Amino acid sequence: MGLFLKIIWESFQQALGSLVGNxxxxxxxxxxxxxxxxxxxxxxxxxxxxxxxxVNGFNELGSDVIYLDKMPWNEDPGQNYWKYAKRPDPSIDDxxxxxxxxxxxxxxxxxIFTGGRTVKFLSSSVSNAFIMGSTQEYANIQNIKVAEGRxxxxxxxxSGSNKVVLGYKVYNELFKxxxxxxxxxxxxxxxxxxxxxxxxxxxxxxxxxxxxxxxxLNFNCIKKYINVKDESSVGRLLNIKAKPNVxxxxxxxxxTGIIRAERRxxxxxxxxxxxxxxxxxxxxxxxxFGVLNLAGFVIGVFALIxxxxxxxxxxxVSVKERTNIIGIKKALGAKRFVILMEFLIEAxxxxxxxxxxxxxxxxxxxxxxxxxxxxxxxLSLFNVMIGVGTSIAVGIIxxxxxxxxxxxxxxxEAIRA
Numbered sequence: 001m002g003l004f005l006k007i008i009w010e011s012f013q014q015a016l017g018s019l020v021g022n023x024x025x026x027x028x029x030x031x032x033x034x035x036x037x038x039x040x041x042x043x044x045x046x047x048x049x050x051x052x053x054x055v056n057g058f059n060e061l062g063s064d065v066i067y068l069d070k071m072p073w074n075e076d077p078g079q080n081y082w083k084y085a086k087r088p089d090p091s092i093d094d095x096x097x098x099x100x101x102x103x104x105x106x107x108x109x110x111x112i113f114t115g116g117r118t119v120k121f122l123s124s125s126v127s128n129a130f131i132m133g134s135t136q137e138y139a140n141i142q143n144i145k146v147a148e149g150r151x152x153x154x155x156x157x158x159s160g161s162n163k164v165v166l167g168y169k170v171y172n173e174l175f176k177x178x179x180x181x182x183x184x185x186x187x188x189x190x191x192x193x194x195x196x197x198x199x200x201x202x203x204x205x206x207x208x209x210x211x212x213x214x215x216x217l218n219f220n221c222i223k224k225y226i227n228v229k230d231e232s233s234v235g236r237l238l239n240i241k242a243k244p245n246v247x248x249x250x251x252x253x254x255x256t257g258i259i260r261a262e263r264r265x266x267x268x269x270x271x272x273x274x275x276x277x278x279x280x281x282x283x284x285x286x287x288x289f290g291v292l293n294l295a296g297f298v299i300g301v302f303a304l305i306x307x308x309x310x311x312x313x314x315x316x317v318s319v320k321e322r323t324n325i326i327g328i329k330k331a332l333g334a335k336r337f338v339i340l341m342e343f344l345i346e347a348x349x350x351x352x353x354x355x356x357x358x359x360x361x362x363x364x365x366x367x368x369x370x371x372x373x374x375x376x377x378x379l380s381l382f383n384v385m386i387g388v389g390t391s392i393a394v395g396i397i398x399x400x401x402x403x404x405x406x407x408x409x410x411x412x413e414a415i416r417a
Contacts, residue, residue: 029314032307033354033394036300041362041387043296047289049377065141066251068094068238072274087272090238095135097262098240104251106243109138110219112228113235119215120186121174129170131215133222141241149181149196152218160220164192167214171197187215188225248277307354308398315347315402326406327415340407347399348392355391359384
């Protein structure tokens with residue numbers, strides 16, 4: 001162990017000596033390693049950060065929830081829109097049927113969304129806030145958190161009373177520094193009582209539903225003011241949450257039978273609906289991000305190959321310059337393994353130095369990019385380990401031939417040279 005540490009220390013000193021003694025040559029040689037690590041880790045970190053933000057946004061959908069929709073989420077809507085366009089939208093009748101007949105569903109909710117409306121309080125107003133009208137179960141399925149106040153009571157839902165829950169941004173823009181709970185706001189030309197507002201969702205640009213900008217009404221209330229059957233202006237979401245320990249595939253099978261019966265589909269007729277889940281989006285994302293990671297890897301590999309050849313060239317020069325010393329060491333009893341490790345570790349240290357410079361540049365770049373985009377990009381410890389590990393692998397490949405050449409020298413020939 002002591003010998004191995006001594007070899008590492010001496011190799012480190014020799015690597016620093018190469019850097020100091022041949023600054024320009026070493027800099028140009030390590031430039032390829034630096035660029036390669038920078039390309040690979042920057043792309044991977046950017047993709048990981050983007051994927052994490054998107055997945056966090058989608059996580060509000062719930063991993064144990066099925067979504068009844070026109071088309072499957074794992075197909076390109078641009079290519080397949082007309083294939084599914086004639087299918088019926090999820091309806092309140094579908095919701096009622098599932099509520100009555102499903103034995104595997106813990107909760108089912110029906111939600112409609114409509115475009116931006118203006119809500120007013122005294123002289124304050126908020127434009128383009130989107131309106132969401134849902135059945136009573138929606139809050140439990142989506143795990144919506146109220147910052148202050150409450151959500152709709154069962155009596156308020158059944159009567160369709162004019163009550164509203166505001167998103168965090170809408171609430172703060174309307175009421176500034178005063179409490180708005182219990183106050184009346186104007187919407188659809190009518191008075192609505194504010195009974196609560198939601199917790200902030202933060203700055204995630206990929207939230208599936210941006211609850212910070214929502215005006216949340218109960219379904220029986222909203223259907224008094226808008227045509228809930230108008231497909232051109234209303235979006236729909238039908239969520240089915242599985243009971244604990246119920247497999248989603250079993251739930252899908254049950255829901256398929258219920259909806260086919262509700263829509264009176266014939267036995268040989270194809271389903272005119274799709275049952276989606278979060279894992280479908282994850283699979284699509286994995287394939288897209290896999291391509292991006294591959295692109296960054298390919299670009300980085302070419303730079304690493306250039307750097308690898310350059311480092312190998314440095315090591316060949318280093319072997320030639322120290323041929324006499326190698327001969328003396330071998331004459332004094334140094335084993336072949338010791339000489340091999342000495343030059344191999346020197347090559348690894350050179351590559352790791354180049355890799356560390358690349359990682360520093362990655363960190364700086366991601367920090368600067370985060371200042372101008374709506375989500376944070378970061379360099380994870382895992383990606384740092386990949387960068388260092390790649391540098392070590394490149395060092396081994398670049399140094400193995402020169403190190404083998406040095407360790408195989410005849411001591412007499414080496415001393416004479």
